[in-house]
Amino acid sequence: MMKFEVTILGSSSATPVFNRNPSAQLLNCNEKYYLIDCGEGTQQQLTKYNLKAARIDHIFISHLHGDHYFGLIGLLSSLHLNGRIKPMQIFAPTPLLEILEIQFKYSDTNLRYPIEFFPIEADESKQIFENQDLIVKTVVLNHRIPTTGFVFQQKPRQRKLIKEKTEDIPMAYYAALKKGKDIEQSNGEILRSEDFTTPAEPPRSYAYCSDTMYDERYFETIKESDTLYHEATFMHELLDRANETHHTTAKQAGEIAKINGVKKLLIGHFSSRYKTLQMLLEETQSVFENTELAVEGRTFQL
Template sequence: MSSIKLTILGCHSATPRVNAFPTAQYLEINNSHFLIDCGEGTQRQMRKYKVGFTKIDHIFISHLHGDHFYGLVGLLSTYGILSRDKELHIYGPKGIKDVTLLQLKISQSHAKYKMIFHELSSKKSELIFEDDKVSVSTIPLHHRVYTNGYLFVEKEKPRKLNMLNISGYPEIGRADYLNIKAGKDVVLSSGEIVQNSELTTAPAKPLSFAFCSDTSYKPDIIPIIKNVDLLYHEATFLEDREDLAIKTKHTTAKQAAKIAKDSVVKQLVIGHYSGRYKDLSLFKKEAQEIFENTELAEPGKVFSV
């Protein structure tokens, strides 16, 4: 069973179009649920692809360009209409609290649930969220405004019980299982110590997902995202417009693939395509020349690990 399930809600750059939706992703990791970016039309896409509104308690916004957060105030208003009562945590650049609360105030959108804003300003990677299931750290990026990507890492799961070996020790009962799964040895009444390694097997390696939003080519993020299982990296342009990528502080498909290769990631997903390109297969072709395991982000497409 997969521990990571990423649903692409939107993956195009700039303005919404008939069949093109700005950036938004729904991430399920280790039974936790997160919304990453919230461009216009995100609510519509959430309904279309059956994303559970009520499961989301944490929203991560990469930067304050419209195609990444103009859908946020609408979503927050909808939560109010749906009589949400759970608190909601919103992470994003400094200023996100003011701009969001002002819109809600002027539109008289009265939400009864508590919104907790976590405003970011550091240009160094920092841990911004952690519970017993997952940790989230920032990935400092380089764009025209202050921008972060986000690294999601599963917490290590408990060790698995080796019931065959445990059955060889009648003294060991169900009451001992929790301590054994936590890695503790067992001391028998005779004084004999049964090593935990005999009673358990190691859990699966914790999985990880890195979201790299709008950014120029930035190799110094490689140590942060090294060996991740799934990487989303923007690829606004093809190599033929690298000059425009540099000017607008975006990345080409080839550059995104080089980041993936040098980071030794397992799989790369690219998106945020410029509207000037009609054949998106060219993005995949260009990236796969550098990094074979590359897929295109598409609205409604699900990536599982």
């Protein structure tokens, strides 16, 4: 089965506390690494969990509040110093490039590797990336500054040949059979795809909603995700504070998961006022049971 898992590097909102670090997650899809947000200390967290930063080729930054990107310049600098030459693709709000370039300029750093920068517009959901494994779409969130979430969607895969049954048929037919096509041979005999192959794994999807208040307008884009990560900064008793700061409560995160029919919910981005997290988890679970805490060092199969 193709690997599709996420490791949490930071679960804190705004300021790092109680050994909780600011937002960052590492997605592993088919042994390729995708970094999602990059708060201060992300490179140290990667080292701590034995995840090689050099394997990251794509970075997605949700917005320009510091707890989501202050670690990026350090990570990029270390990769440079450690000899990286392959390109790094960065998907982020436009001004981030200016912020990076000014810092490279004054440190007199000429990166040995190219940064391929893809500015994100936060106005409507769109596809921003595609490779052989994955499609990435943005989610238009509702925060104090332009903010996008991301949906990481596996691409539909081909059916798998059943070895014992396909040994005696021409290899030229394999590609069509894997695509689900039946084949009519010259003698009129029909080879049915379903007789020679097993169904593909259904493609899975992971939706990441970093910083946002409850807003039905983005529900459509995260609907029926297999796993949803959603911020849950406050307990619901602080709903006013959540609205004021454009954040979500633990109860609301559960409601969003339920309404949108996701299979599993991860919550994070916890306010520094909560020394322990059990009550946030319980509040969410009272609405949506299959919830887990997205805390440092945990890896979730998606």
